[in-house]
Amino acid sequence: MLFVCLCAILQHHAAYVSNLNTSLQKRDDALSREDLAAVIELDHAIKFNGGGHVNHSIFWTNLAPVKHGGGDFEGNASQSVVNAIKSKWQSVEKFQETFNAKTAAVQGSGWGWLVYDPADKQLKIQTTSNQDPVGSLGVVPLLGIDVWEHAYYLKYENRRPEYLKEIWKVVNWKNVAERYTAALKK
Ligand SMILES: [Fe+2]
The missing domain is CATH 3.55.40.20 (Iron/manganese superoxide dismutase, C-terminal domain)
Structure with a gap:
Protein backbone atom coordinates (compact mmCIF):
# COMPACT_ATOMS: atom_id res chain seq x y z
CA MET A 1 0.00 0.00 0.00
CA LEU A 2 1.36 3.44 -0.89
CA PHE A 3 0.69 6.56 1.14
CA VAL A 4 0.17 9.99 -0.36
CA CYS A 5 1.64 12.97 1.47
CA LEU A 6 -0.77 15.89 1.78
CA CYS A 7 2.06 18.15 2.91
CA ALA A 8 4.44 17.84 -0.02
CA ILE A 9 5.65 21.39 0.53
CA LEU A 10 7.05 20.26 3.85
CA GLN A 11 10.17 18.57 2.67
CA HIS A 12 10.99 16.52 5.71
CA HIS A 13 7.48 15.08 5.87
CA ALA A 14 7.67 14.31 2.16
CA ALA A 15 10.96 12.46 2.76
CA TYR A 16 9.32 10.24 5.41
CA VAL A 17 6.56 9.36 2.95
CA SER A 18 8.98 8.69 0.11
CA ASN A 19 11.20 6.50 2.29
CA LEU A 20 8.15 4.69 3.68
CA ASN A 21 6.93 3.85 0.19
CA THR A 22 10.39 2.65 -0.88
CA SER A 23 10.71 0.49 2.25
CA LEU A 24 7.23 -1.01 1.79
CA GLN A 25 8.08 -1.96 -1.78
CA LYS A 26 11.43 -3.44 -0.76
CA ARG A 27 9.71 -5.38 2.03
CA ASP A 28 7.24 -6.87 -0.46
CA ASP A 29 10.17 -7.92 -2.65
CA ALA A 30 12.06 -9.39 0.33
CA LEU A 31 8.94 -11.28 1.42
CA SER A 32 8.48 -12.76 -2.04
CA ARG A 33 12.15 -13.91 -1.92
CA GLU A 34 11.46 -15.32 1.58
CA ASP A 35 14.43 -13.25 2.82
CA LEU A 36 13.38 -12.94 6.46
CA ALA A 37 16.50 -11.04 7.57
CA ALA A 38 15.80 -8.33 4.97
CA VAL A 39 12.11 -8.17 6.02
CA ILE A 40 13.09 -7.61 9.67
CA GLU A 41 15.63 -4.96 8.69
CA LEU A 42 13.03 -3.16 6.56
CA ASP A 43 10.50 -3.27 9.41
CA HIS A 44 12.76 -0.84 11.29
CA ALA A 45 12.72 1.60 8.37
CA ILE A 46 8.93 1.21 8.04
CA LYS A 47 8.44 1.97 11.75
CA PHE A 48 10.66 5.06 11.56
CA ASN A 49 9.36 6.52 8.30
CA GLY A 50 5.77 5.39 8.84
CA GLY A 51 5.87 6.89 12.32
CA GLY A 52 7.25 10.13 10.88
CA HIS A 53 4.31 10.24 8.47
CA VAL A 54 1.68 9.37 11.10
CA ASN A 55 3.07 11.77 13.72
CA HIS A 56 3.40 14.76 11.39
CA SER A 57 -0.08 14.13 9.93
CA ILE A 58 -1.49 14.54 13.45
CA PHE A 59 0.77 17.52 14.20
CA TRP A 60 -0.34 19.60 11.19
CA THR A 61 -4.01 19.21 12.08
CA ASN A 62 -3.24 20.08 15.73
CA LEU A 63 -2.05 23.55 14.72
CA ALA A 64 -3.92 26.62 13.49
CA PRO A 65 -3.04 30.28 12.99
FE1 LIG B 1 9.12 17.06 12.54
Whole structure:
Protein backbone atom coordinates (compact mmCIF):
# COMPACT_ATOMS: atom_id res chain seq x y z
CA MET A 1 0.00 0.00 0.00
CA LEU A 2 1.36 3.44 -0.89
CA PHE A 3 0.69 6.56 1.14
CA VAL A 4 0.17 9.99 -0.36
CA CYS A 5 1.64 12.97 1.47
CA LEU A 6 -0.77 15.89 1.78
CA CYS A 7 2.06 18.15 2.91
CA ALA A 8 4.44 17.84 -0.02
CA ILE A 9 5.65 21.39 0.53
CA LEU A 10 7.05 20.26 3.85
CA GLN A 11 10.17 18.57 2.67
CA HIS A 12 10.99 16.52 5.71
CA HIS A 13 7.48 15.08 5.87
CA ALA A 14 7.67 14.31 2.16
CA ALA A 15 10.96 12.46 2.76
CA TYR A 16 9.32 10.24 5.41
CA VAL A 17 6.56 9.36 2.95
CA SER A 18 8.98 8.69 0.11
CA ASN A 19 11.20 6.50 2.29
CA LEU A 20 8.15 4.69 3.68
CA ASN A 21 6.93 3.85 0.19
CA THR A 22 10.39 2.65 -0.88
CA SER A 23 10.71 0.49 2.25
CA LEU A 24 7.23 -1.01 1.79
CA GLN A 25 8.08 -1.96 -1.78
CA LYS A 26 11.43 -3.44 -0.76
CA ARG A 27 9.71 -5.38 2.03
CA ASP A 28 7.24 -6.87 -0.46
CA ASP A 29 10.17 -7.92 -2.65
CA ALA A 30 12.06 -9.39 0.33
CA LEU A 31 8.94 -11.28 1.42
CA SER A 32 8.48 -12.76 -2.04
CA ARG A 33 12.15 -13.91 -1.92
CA GLU A 34 11.46 -15.32 1.58
CA ASP A 35 14.43 -13.25 2.82
CA LEU A 36 13.38 -12.94 6.46
CA ALA A 37 16.50 -11.04 7.57
CA ALA A 38 15.80 -8.33 4.97
CA VAL A 39 12.11 -8.17 6.02
CA ILE A 40 13.09 -7.61 9.67
CA GLU A 41 15.63 -4.96 8.69
CA LEU A 42 13.03 -3.16 6.56
CA ASP A 43 10.50 -3.27 9.41
CA HIS A 44 12.76 -0.84 11.29
CA ALA A 45 12.72 1.60 8.37
CA ILE A 46 8.93 1.21 8.04
CA LYS A 47 8.44 1.97 11.75
CA PHE A 48 10.66 5.06 11.56
CA ASN A 49 9.36 6.52 8.30
CA GLY A 50 5.77 5.39 8.84
CA GLY A 51 5.87 6.89 12.32
CA GLY A 52 7.25 10.13 10.88
CA HIS A 53 4.31 10.24 8.47
CA VAL A 54 1.68 9.37 11.10
CA ASN A 55 3.07 11.77 13.72
CA HIS A 56 3.40 14.76 11.39
CA SER A 57 -0.08 14.13 9.93
CA ILE A 58 -1.49 14.54 13.45
CA PHE A 59 0.77 17.52 14.20
CA TRP A 60 -0.34 19.60 11.19
CA THR A 61 -4.01 19.21 12.08
CA ASN A 62 -3.24 20.08 15.73
CA LEU A 63 -2.05 23.55 14.72
CA ALA A 64 -3.92 26.62 13.49
CA PRO A 65 -3.04 30.28 12.99
CA VAL A 66 -4.35 32.64 15.66
CA LYS A 67 -6.80 34.17 13.15
CA HIS A 68 -8.35 30.71 12.73
CA GLY A 69 -8.72 30.09 16.44
CA GLY A 70 -5.19 28.91 17.23
CA GLY A 71 -4.48 29.01 20.97
CA ASP A 72 -8.10 29.66 21.96
CA PHE A 73 -8.70 26.97 24.58
CA GLU A 74 -11.91 28.25 26.17
CA GLY A 75 -13.44 29.37 22.87
CA ASN A 76 -12.42 26.52 20.60
CA ALA A 77 -12.24 23.36 22.70
CA SER A 78 -15.52 21.59 23.39
CA GLN A 79 -16.80 21.71 26.95
CA SER A 80 -16.05 18.00 27.39
CA VAL A 81 -12.33 18.36 26.71
CA VAL A 82 -12.14 21.59 28.76
CA ASN A 83 -13.74 19.76 31.68
CA ALA A 84 -11.53 16.69 31.26
CA ILE A 85 -8.30 18.75 31.26
CA LYS A 86 -9.40 20.89 34.20
CA SER A 87 -10.51 17.86 36.14
CA LYS A 88 -7.13 16.15 35.64
CA TRP A 89 -4.76 19.14 35.92
CA GLN A 90 -6.90 21.83 37.66
CA SER A 91 -6.33 24.39 34.86
CA VAL A 92 -5.12 24.57 31.28
CA GLU A 93 -2.09 26.53 32.49
CA LYS A 94 -1.16 23.75 34.92
CA PHE A 95 -1.68 21.18 32.16
CA GLN A 96 0.60 23.11 29.79
CA GLU A 97 3.22 23.52 32.48
CA THR A 98 3.26 19.77 33.18
CA PHE A 99 3.20 18.92 29.46
CA ASN A 100 6.10 21.29 28.74
CA ALA A 101 8.24 20.00 31.60
CA LYS A 102 7.84 16.38 30.47
CA THR A 103 8.30 17.19 26.79
CA ALA A 104 11.32 19.46 27.30
CA ALA A 105 12.99 16.51 29.05
CA VAL A 106 12.78 14.21 26.00
CA GLN A 107 16.35 13.12 25.33
CA GLY A 108 17.35 13.81 21.76
CA SER A 109 14.55 13.75 19.19
CA GLY A 110 10.96 12.84 19.96
CA TRP A 111 7.44 14.00 20.71
CA GLY A 112 5.22 15.12 23.58
CA TRP A 113 1.62 13.90 23.53
CA LEU A 114 -1.73 14.49 25.15
CA VAL A 115 -3.42 11.12 24.84
CA TYR A 116 -6.62 9.38 25.87
CA ASP A 117 -6.10 5.97 27.42
CA PRO A 118 -9.13 3.76 26.74
CA ALA A 119 -7.88 1.25 29.35
CA ASP A 120 -8.67 3.54 32.29
CA LYS A 121 -10.54 6.31 30.43
CA GLN A 122 -7.96 8.92 31.49
CA LEU A 123 -6.20 11.77 29.74
CA LYS A 124 -2.43 11.42 30.05
CA ILE A 125 0.77 13.14 28.99
CA GLN A 126 3.17 10.80 27.26
CA THR A 127 6.48 11.20 25.44
CA THR A 128 7.97 9.11 22.66
CA SER A 129 11.43 8.86 21.16
CA ASN A 130 12.40 9.40 17.55
CA GLN A 131 9.35 8.76 15.36
CA ASP A 132 7.78 6.01 17.45
CA PRO A 133 4.00 6.32 16.98
CA VAL A 134 2.33 6.85 20.38
CA GLY A 135 -0.68 4.83 19.21
CA SER A 136 1.46 1.70 19.42
CA LEU A 137 1.31 2.10 23.23
CA GLY A 138 -2.45 1.47 23.14
CA VAL A 139 -3.46 5.11 23.64
CA VAL A 140 -5.22 7.55 21.33
CA PRO A 141 -3.24 10.66 20.39
CA LEU A 142 -5.15 13.94 20.77
CA LEU A 143 -2.28 16.44 20.51
CA GLY A 144 1.31 15.87 19.47
CA ILE A 145 4.16 18.36 19.73
CA ASP A 146 7.26 17.73 17.66
CA VAL A 147 10.47 18.28 19.63
CA TRP A 148 12.89 17.28 16.94
CA GLU A 149 15.35 20.14 16.50
CA HIS A 150 14.08 20.68 12.95
CA ALA A 151 10.74 21.79 14.47
CA TYR A 152 12.19 24.77 16.33
CA TYR A 153 15.86 25.35 15.58
CA LEU A 154 15.38 27.95 12.84
CA LYS A 155 13.44 30.26 15.15
CA TYR A 156 14.48 29.24 18.65
CA GLU A 157 17.91 27.64 18.04
CA ASN A 158 18.51 25.31 21.01
CA ARG A 159 15.85 26.91 23.24
CA ARG A 160 13.36 24.03 23.29
CA PRO A 161 11.52 25.30 26.42
CA GLU A 162 10.86 28.66 24.71
CA TYR A 163 9.43 26.89 21.64
CA LEU A 164 7.21 24.80 23.92
CA LYS A 165 5.98 27.92 25.69
CA GLU A 166 5.07 29.61 22.39
CA ILE A 167 3.52 26.61 20.62
CA TRP A 168 0.33 26.88 22.73
CA LYS A 169 -0.50 30.12 20.89
CA VAL A 170 -1.19 28.08 17.75
CA VAL A 171 -2.70 24.89 19.12
CA ASN A 172 -5.92 24.03 17.32
CA TRP A 173 -8.14 23.09 20.26
CA LYS A 174 -11.07 22.43 17.96
CA ASN A 175 -9.08 19.58 16.40
CA VAL A 176 -7.97 18.27 19.81
CA ALA A 177 -11.61 18.31 20.96
CA GLU A 178 -12.75 16.43 17.83
CA ARG A 179 -10.09 13.79 18.44
CA TYR A 180 -11.22 13.51 22.08
CA THR A 181 -14.87 13.03 21.09
CA ALA A 182 -13.83 10.30 18.61
CA ALA A 183 -11.54 8.67 21.20
CA LEU A 184 -14.36 8.41 23.75
CA LYS A 185 -16.23 6.16 21.30
CA LYS A 186 -13.36 3.64 21.10
FE1 LIG B 1 9.12 17.06 12.54
